[in-house]
Amino acid sequence: MESSLEFSNSFTSVSSPSARCRIFKIIVIGDSGVGKTCLTYRFCAGEFLDRTEATIGVDFRESLVEVEGEKIKLQLWDTAGQERFRKSMVQQYYRNVHAVLFIYDVTRPDSFRGLPAWIEECRRYSLGQEITRFLVGNKSDLRDTCSCDPRSIKVEGQVTRDQAQKFAVAHGMILFETSAKSLPGGGGESGGGHQDSVEDVFMALASRLKRQTRPPPPVLNNTGVSGSYCGSYTGTSSFRLPAKKNPQKDFWTCTC
Numbered sequence: 001m002e003s004s005l006e007f008s009n010s011f012t013s014v015s016s017p018s019a020r021c022r023i024f025k026i027i028v029i030g031d032s033g034v035g036k037t038c039l040t041y042r043f044c045a046g047e048f049l050d051r052t053e054a055t056i057g058v059d060f061r062e063s064l065v066e067v068e069g070e071k072i073k074l075q076l077w078d079t080a081g082q083e084r085f086r087k088s089m090v091q092q093y094y095r096n097v098h099a100v101l102f103i104y105d106v107t108r109p110d111s112f113r114g115l116p117a118w119i120e121e122c123r124r125y126s127l128g129q130e131i132t133r134f135l136v137g138n139k140s141d142l143r144d145t146c147s148c149d150p151r152s153i154k155v156e157g158q159v160t161r162d163q164a165q166k167f168a169v170a171h172g173m174i175l176f177e178t179s180a181k182s183l184p185g186g187g188g189e190s191g192g193g194h195q196d197s198v199e200d201v202f203m204a205l206a207s208r209l210k211r212q213t214r215p216p217p218p219v220l221n222n223t224g225v226s227g228s229y230c231g232s233y234t235g236t237s238s239f240r241l242p243a244k245k246n247p248q249k250d251f252w253t254c255t256c
């Protein structure tokens with residue numbers, strides 16, 4: 001059967017013949033509706049995506065960032081939270097991953113309680129604590145304002161930073177609380193607690209990945225677009241994975 005590659009993009013591409021960059025594959029996972037699409041879109045497109053539909057399969061976004069003079073490409077795999085939209089694709093998600101972002105919604109404890117299942121799924125695909133893992137509580141703009149110290153008071157119906165921090169430590173993750181909706185610089189403090197910007201989260205991730213000394217596993221070029229889009233761009237795009245397997249290529253570095 002021929003590959004059924006569907007690809008549409010909204011990249012703005014500035015070619016840069018001499019630039020070399022490392023590419024890191026990051027999968028973004030968590031329950032449906034926690035804001036995976038909004039977070040990745042916010043980082044890549046710089047704005048809040050007002051209307052979203054449940055992701056089917058995977059959406060694919062990329063952003064080229066610069067960390068201490070080195071260009072790094074973050075390839076974000078925004079995966080479907082709903083089981084029925086994941087199914088046959090799951091194996092592809094977990095191949096050659098450099099980092100995992102576990103997302104929950106700070107206003108939905110059920111999405112926090114769902115995290116062990118996502119960790120277990122990662123473990124089944126051999127992604128353990130040796131992989132860079134960030135825990136991201138999203139929708140902090142919706143956190144109830146409370147004059148009390150949010151680290152010690154459990155706000156009914158919400159996941160406190162303290163709970164999340166304990167979970168993060170127990171699972172070798174770094175915790176961020178953020179909002180895909182908040183305006184940059186608007187509301188750094190939410191409910192008396194600290195709120196990270198979406199940019200902070202992804203730049204911290206890029207920094208962390210940059211420091212990786214050993215070459216990460218190669219990124220599978222499922223889309224066939226990585227090579228052709230190596231350059232200076234950020235963008236957002238969706239694709240369906242090919243129906244048949246593509247040969248793996250080493251995209252540890254690319255010459256644009």
Ligand SMILES: Nc1nc2c(ncn2[C@@H]2O[C@H](COP(=O)(O)OP(=O)(O)OP(=O)(O)O)[C@@H](O)[C@H]2O)c(=O)[nH]1
Nearest residue numbers: 032033034035036037038052055081139179180181
């Ligand atoms: N207030 C607020 N709403 C948000 C935020 N992030 C996402 N949302 C809303 O939450 C809903 C779900 O967001 P999505 O980004 O589609 O969630 P998802 O995790 O990608 O969902 P699936 O694709 O089903 O896995 C949408 O209505 C968004 O507008 C946020 O930071 N703050």
